[in-house]
Amino acid sequence: MTEATATEVTDRLVTAAQTLLARKGIRATTVSEVAEEAGVSRAWLYRHFPDKPTLLGAAIVRLADRMSADARAELDAIDTFAGQLAAGVRIGRRAFDDPGTLVMRLRRTEPEEFAACAGAGVSGMVPELADFWRPYVAAAAARGEIHPGHDPAEVAEWVARVLISLGTVPGDTVDPDDQEDLLRQIRRYVLPGLQADPHR
Numbered sequence: 240m241t242e243a244t245a246t247e248v249t250d251r252l253v254t255a256a257q258t259l260l261a262r263k264g265i266r267a268t269t270v271s272e273v274a275e276e277a278g279v280s281r282a283w284l285y286r287h288f289p290d291k292p293t294l295l296g297a298a299i300v301r302l303a304d305r306m307s308a309d310a311r312a313e314l315d316a317i318d319t320f321a322g323q324l325a326a327g328v329r330i331g332r333r334a335f336d337d338p339g340t341l342v343m344r345l346r347r348t349e350p351e352e353f354a355a356c357a358g359a360g361v362s363g364m365v366p367e368l369a370d371f372w373r374p375y376v377a378a379a380a381a382r383g384e385i386h387p388g389h390d391p392a393e394v395a396e397w398v399a400r401v402l403i404s405l406g407t408v409p410g411d412t413v414d415p416d417d418q419e420d421l422l423r424q425i426r427r428y429v430l431p432g433l434q435a436d437p438h439r
Contacts, residue, residue, distance in 0.1 A: 249287050249297075251277040256298035261341050265295060265352035296356040302342045307371060320379035321430055324402065325421040327372070331406040332415055368399035385433045394433060401429060 255276035259268040270291050274284040288294035310330050314323045333340075346353045373395040379385045385394065405415055405424070414420045 245287070248277075248279060248283060252279065252284055252287055252294065253297050253301055256294055257302060257341070260295065260298055260345065265345060265349045265356060268295065270294065292356045299342060299345065299353070299356055306340070306342055310371070314375065320375065320382070320384040320433075321422055321425045323375055323379075324398065324425050324429065325418050327398075327402050328406045328415055328421055329418065331402060365396060365399050365403070368403070369396040372398045372402075379433075384430070386436055388437045389433060390437075398429075 252273060255273045256268070259272055259276055263272075268291075270284060271281055273294060274281045277284070284294070288297065310327075313330060314326055317323045317326055369392070373391060376385065376391045376394045376398065380387055380389070380391065405413065405421065413424045
């Protein structure tokens with residue numbers, strides 16, 4: 240088998256795994272079904288992936304990478320940190336509410352299986368979101384929207400926690416589906432803390 244053919248088979252297997260994950264979830268998807276969906280034998284599947292968690296993990300990582308790339312494209316079109324934060328809440332809510340967003344659905348409905356397939360690094364929501372937000376924090380600091388004395392890693396983690404809270408925990412004073420309301424809350428409560436000198 241040539242290298243190109245091996246790559247094509249791997250791609251077919253991962254695509255088949257994504258299809259079955261969307262249809263059946265992690266627990267109900269079997270290696271045999273993935274091989275059949277991809278049109279290869281189980282023996283060929285095992286030449287590319289040693290076990291079910293590795294195979295389904297590759298499918299989950301590909302889905303997460305695509306979701307992250309889509310979110311980055313959306314945020315990169317926004318030129319203020321406040322606007323990016325408000326959009327981040329919207330993107331997160333859309334991901335959790337949309338039944339077609341497979342990564343979020345699997346993480347929520349089959350957390351143990353998800354962690355086994357995707358690995359602890361991918362399943363840890365706060366560290367993952369903090370890593371995602373770190374370049375936006377750095378850019379906001381460079382534009383003067385965040386005080387330069389803040390630790391970017393600490394800010395990115397705090398932003399991740401705030402956005403998770405805004406997007407998933409109901410409250411009486413902010414409507415997470417209203418972008419203007421979110422921007423008002425972010426400008427009033429989030430940005431002042433980030434603009435203040437952290438050493439005072």
